[in-house]
Amino acid sequence: MTVNDDSFTNWKIREEIAESMIPLIGKLHREQDVTVLLHSRSLVNKSVVSILKTHRFARQIDGAELSVTETMPFLQALAALDLGPSQIDLGMLATMYKADDRGLSVEQFTAEAVAGATGANKIERREPRDVVLYGFGRIGRLVARLLIEKSGSGNGLRLRAIVVRGGGAQDIVKRASLLRRDSIHGQFQGTITVDEDSSTIVANGNAIKVIYADDPSHVDYTEYGIRDAILIDNTGKWRDREGLSKHLRPGIEKVVLTAPGKGDVPNIVHGVNHDTVKPDEQILSCASCTTNAIVPPLKAMDDEYGVLRGHVETVHSFTNDQNLLDNYHKSERRGRSAPLNMVITETGAASAVAKALPDLKAKISGSSIRVPVPDVSIAILNLQLAREATREEVHDYLREVSLTSPLKRQIDFTTAPDAVSSDFIGSRHASIVDAGALKVDGDNAILYLWYDNEFGYSCQVVRVVQHVSGVEYPTYPATAV
Template sequence: MTVNDDSFTNWMHREEIAESMIPIIGKLHREQDVNVLLHSRSLVNKSVVSILKTHRFARQIAGEELSVTDTMPFLKALTTLDLGPSQIDMGMLAATYRADGHGLSIEEFTAEAVAGATGDNKIERRESRDVVLYGFGRIGRLIARLLIEKAGSGNGLRLRAIVVRKGSGQDIVKRASLLRRDSIHGQFQGTITVDEANSKIIANGNEIRMIYSDDPTTVDYTAYGIKDAILIDNTGRWRDREGLSKHLQPGIAKVVLTAPGKGDVPNIVHGVNHDTVKPDERILSCASCTTNAIVPPLKAMADEYGVLRGHVETVHSYTNDQNLLDNYHGSDRRGRSAALNMVITETGAASAVAKALPELKAPITGSSIRVPVPDVSIAILSLRLERETTREEVLDYLRNVSLASPLKRQIDFISAPDAVSSDFIGSRHASIVDAGATKVDGDNAILYLWYDNEFGYSCQVIRVVQHVSGVEYPTYPAPAV
């Protein structure tokens, strides 16, 4: 047998194992509300090849590929346990066991590592929490996709309605088509049908009511059977407490804004300050995509090295706020063609750091350039540190943060030497550290942070909504603090 034959035989063997994982992962998700992860990446509803690629990606983070032959025993061990709702990271289980298994068998080690989610310790499955989307643009449609994707277990969050202004002719059909097909993020994973007579979109069995309104104060959501819902405002039309309070109509319990909040509206970056949300807070903001991209790595660097001052320069993809061709615009420069120009503009991300990370006293400045790409941006974070360090130390530290810290769902890490922006379309992390571009000289560090300003940000919004809804389940093994 040739070397090539050996490689192909090995591939087919791993394919067979990955294929046998799918029904186990699906059953755990549907019946016990357990989300199986691999280094923070969900394996639920993934194909054979996706499962294998996710295992291989561990090589870029941990330095060596993780094989399905390594993780399958842990997955089998999970099926023997009385698990409650939780997220279980098989990558972390395998890595921790390899580092020090305490002489235990895989079954014994797994039972000990996830003990907080078993038996008397497990939390009860909660009823679904109703969610309403106000607005159905770029972020609104991606959030809809995520909510539908996460509805598989029948628990957690349930998208009940979308509120929009009435368009002309076949409005609901056109909106359903935009949900079904996306030029950047591809086809919707599942089936979508339209019930025009009852103003409903049915996506993967989820009945979603389309409500037409120009004024949030005129909608009684209880008339649609909606109660105690969280409303996600994707329009950005109102950003202060007074304006957002218009949404607090019958059936709505809380309002979450997908733009920076003004005044006393809390700006929340999941992973950094989501635990500061007061239980009785009814209005909050998820800040901006750029704030979500820079605050987690900024916190990580401040915790380890201290930060005296910083500057962030964002090279940002264009958005619907700009013009395709030159035309009038209320803001400077944004009237010029987005598809033909690099456009210098302002960013509020630097000033928003103070709201999300008030313990950081270092001054942070910022500016931005919009460039002719439709999605994925990069933030260049230049920091003056409190102590000198080396590039190798910083990279090792950030790699470990992405693997085993409370920020591992926010910060990803890549060492591929030829990575470019389109590689990060669909990333679920708030930001991705580019190891190859990182520069460190004594007490100066420059981090290059990629981020999918559409999808990665939408994932952060969902995490905040899960948290304030009480359906954000704990992760095991628990990340290192």
Template structure:
């Protein structure tokens, strides 16, 4: 048999193993509300090839490829346990098992590692929490996709309604079509139908009422059976407490803004300061996509090295706020054609750092350039550190943070030498450290941080909503503190 034959036979064997994993992953998700991860990447509803690619990607962050033959036994061991709602990382189980020298079997080790999610310790699935989307643009539709994807057993977040302004004839059909097809993020994974008579979109069995209103005061949510809901405002029209309080009507319990909040509205970056949210806080902001991209690595660097000062330059994809062709715009430069120009503009991300990281005393400045790409941006974070270090030490540290720290869902890591922006479309992390571009000279470090300013940010929004709703399930094995 030739080397080529061996390689192909090996591939077919791995395909067969990955295929056997799919029903196990699906059943755990549907029946027990367990999300199976591989190095923080969900394997739920993934194809055979996607599962194999996710295993192969482990070499980018862990240094070596992870085989399905290594992870399957851990997945099988989970089926024998009395699991409650949780997220379980079989990649981390496999990695930590390798370094364990106690001679435990896979079943014994797995049972110990996820003990917090089993038996008397397990969480009991609740009745779920209603969610309303106010606005259905780029972020609104991606948040909708994520909510539908994460419906799981039905005990978590439930997208009940979308509030939009009326758009004329066939409005519902057109909005459903935009949810079904996306030029950047591809086709919706599932089925979508509409019932115009009841003004309802059905997405993977989820009935989503489309409510038409020009102002929050026009909506009676209780008339649709909505109660104690979390409303996600995707319009950005109201950004202070007074304006956002308009949403606090019967049926709505909390308001989450997908833009930087003003005044005393808390700006939350999940993974960094979400645990500071007061239980009785009804209004909060998820800050901006750029703030979410830079704050987690900034915190990581400050924790290890200390940060004396910094500057962030964002090279940002154009947004819907800009013009396709030169035309009037109230802001400077943004009236010039977005697909044809690099456009210098301001960013509030640097000043927003203080809200998310109040203990960081270092001054952080920032500026931004909009460029002719539709999605994925890069933040160039230049830091003066509290001590001298080396490029190798910084990269080893950030790789470890991306794998094992509480920030592993926020910070990703890539060593791909040919990585470009489109490679990160669909990334669920707040930002991705580009190892090849990293510069370190004594106490100066420059980090290049890719981020999907649409999808990665939407994932951060969902994490905040899960946290305030009480359905943010714990992850096992628990990350190192």
């Protein structure tokens, strides 16, 4: 048999194993509210090829490819357990099992590693939590996709309504079409139908009421059967507590803003300060996409090396706030054609760091350039450290942070030598460390951080909403602190 034959035979074996993983992953998710992960990447609703690619990705971080032949026994062991709602990382289980020298079987080790989610220890499945989207633009539609994707168990977040201003004939049909097709993020994964008579979009079985209103004060959500909902404001029209309080109408319990909050509105970056949200806090912000991109790696660097000062330069994709062609704009430079120019502009991300990382004493400055790409940006974080380090040391540290730390859902890591911005469209991390571009010279470190300023940020928003709604379930095995 030739090498090519060996490779193809091996592929077919792994393909068959991945196929057999899908019903086990689906059943755990639907029936027990268990989300199966692989090095923090969800395997729920993934295709055979996606599962295999996710396993192969592990070599970029862990130094070696992870095979489905290694993870399948752990999945089978999980399927035999009495599990409660949780997230369980097969990659972590396999990695920790290799390092364990007690001679336990896979079944014994797995049962011990996830003991907090089994039997008498497991938490009860919670009632679904209603969610309302106020606005349905770029972020609103991506958040909608994520909420629909995560509704498989029926016990998590449930998108009940979208509030928009009326747009004329066939408004709901056009909005459903924008949810169904996206020029950057591709086709919606599932089916979408529209009932114009009842102003309802049905996406993967989720009935989503489209409510037309010009102002929050015009809506009583209880009329639509909505109770104790979390409203996500995607418009950015109101950013202070007084303005956002307009949303606290009958049926709405909390308001989450997808833009930097002003005044005393808490700016929350999931993974960094989400655990500071007070249970009775009704209004909070998810900060900006750039703040979410820089704060987790900034925290990681400060924890290990100390940061004395820093500057962030963001090279940011253009947005709907800019003009396609030169035209009047209230802001300087943004009136010039976005797809034809690099545009110097301001960023509030640096000043927002203080809200998310109040213990960081370093002064962080920032600036930004908008460039002619429609999605994915890069933040260049230039840091003066409290002690000297080597490039290899920082490289290995950040790789480990992305793999095993509490920030692994926020920080990703790539060693791809020819990585470019479009490679990171659809990334679910807040930022991705580009290992090849990393520079360290004594006490100076320069990090290049890619981030999908649309989708990665939307994932961070959903994580915050899950946390404040009480449906963010614990992850096993526990990561190192």
